[in-house]
Amino acid sequence: MDPTLAMCAALVDGAELSSFVGGQFDVGAVVAAIRPEAKDGFLLDEVPWKHFPLGYRVREAVHLLHTGGSPVGTGTGVMGCMCADDMQAAAVLAVPFLIRIAADTRHPHRADALPEVSCPARARHFGIASRGQLLLHRSEIRYDDLYDDYGVEVTGYPAGWSVAAARAAITADTALLQPLLDDPAPAIRIHAAYALATATDHEHVVRAAFRTRLAVEPDPVVRAALVLATGEATRTHPHPPTTAWIREQWHDPTQAPKVRLAAAIGWLCLTDEPTPDDLRATVDHLATDERADAMEALP
Structure with a gap:
């Protein structure tokens, strides 16, 4: 045996x-x-x-x-x-x-x-x-x-x-994974964020790295991955300011649609509040088949 x-x-x-x-x-x-x-x-x-x-x-x-x-x-x-x-x-x-x-x-x-x-x-x-x-x-x-x-x-x-x-x-091994958030390949950046989202982050070091990368990230799908990773890390280590920040992302019409969708999902997972009507309207407007296909790259 x-x-x-x-x-x-x-x-x-x-x-x-x-x-x-x-x-x-x-x-x-x-x-x-x-x-x-x-x-x-x-x-x-x-x-x-x-x-x-x-x-x-x-x-x-x-x-x-x-x-x-x-x-x-x-x-x-x-x-x-x-x-x-x-x-x-x-x-x-x-x-x-x-x-x-x-x-x-x-x-x-x-x-x-x-x-x-x-x-x-x-x-x-x-x-x-x-x-x-x-x-x-x-x-x-x-x-x-x-x-x-x-x-x-x-x-x-x-x-x-x-x-x-x-x-x-x-x-x-977060010190080995964090540099991959700046890798030239979008897929590497996405999967690095997905892995780092599971790390213990009491001091917000990982989430700070997500925000730093998000400030310069040009790819909307990678930006969506960073928002979702921030949401997952915050579900483990609650931080009301981060929850509020994620809500701002799906409210922001200047954000890419993929990012707004990811933020809507992340925010819903971080709160027990009833789903607001404006979030429903946002998702109804943004969740197209074409966008869903584009977001298949997310783990």
Whole structure:
């Protein structure tokens, strides 16, 4: 039996989740213990991949990406598919390495690696219709609550542990991700914002970086991504002035339509206020099929 599945079986039999905190199956503790030298040098053998379901596949995918192998099927496709199939734990181990590939401007697969960085940092929610859940992003996961907002992965592993660990890994490497907001490629800028939106941002450092980039960003779709990223970060770390600023963006007729739509979505997710008539009118006017197609570039 897979070692982590043995842990999950023990939980089913009544073991306390807290008894595994900080141990070999706690993905947050495992990622936090990876030495900086191992991350920078891609010393993959120092990472206990085998402790997590299909970890061997994630290790091989990281190795292939790092050495320039094809990202299709054997590289980022592995991590993306595992997260889509609700198996995030092992993918979390790849996050520090994916960030370093994305930050390397000479790497041939940096554009493939970056979108995968934040996959395990978000639980997959299907059929969500609530604006309160659209940008669901809890910064703290209770170790003693197996059935929290994130529930469990298909293996039985606590999904909240994976989400929290991935966000912690991204937070630890914000200094590598922030420069990507100024990358020449719009797709890199978009996915950098999407990843940074999951970082812990008590001091508003990340959101300040979004605002700084927004002041000079020429691409309306990237501007929309920056507004949505600001909204997601603010849902985790409430800041009334930022909420008010986002409302100003969808009110502002000088803003690009894509930016106004993104601001309307972001503002709705940050407030419990009834939807105002002028917001409904704005969305009715701006939400065209053509604009929706253009915004498909947003994660």
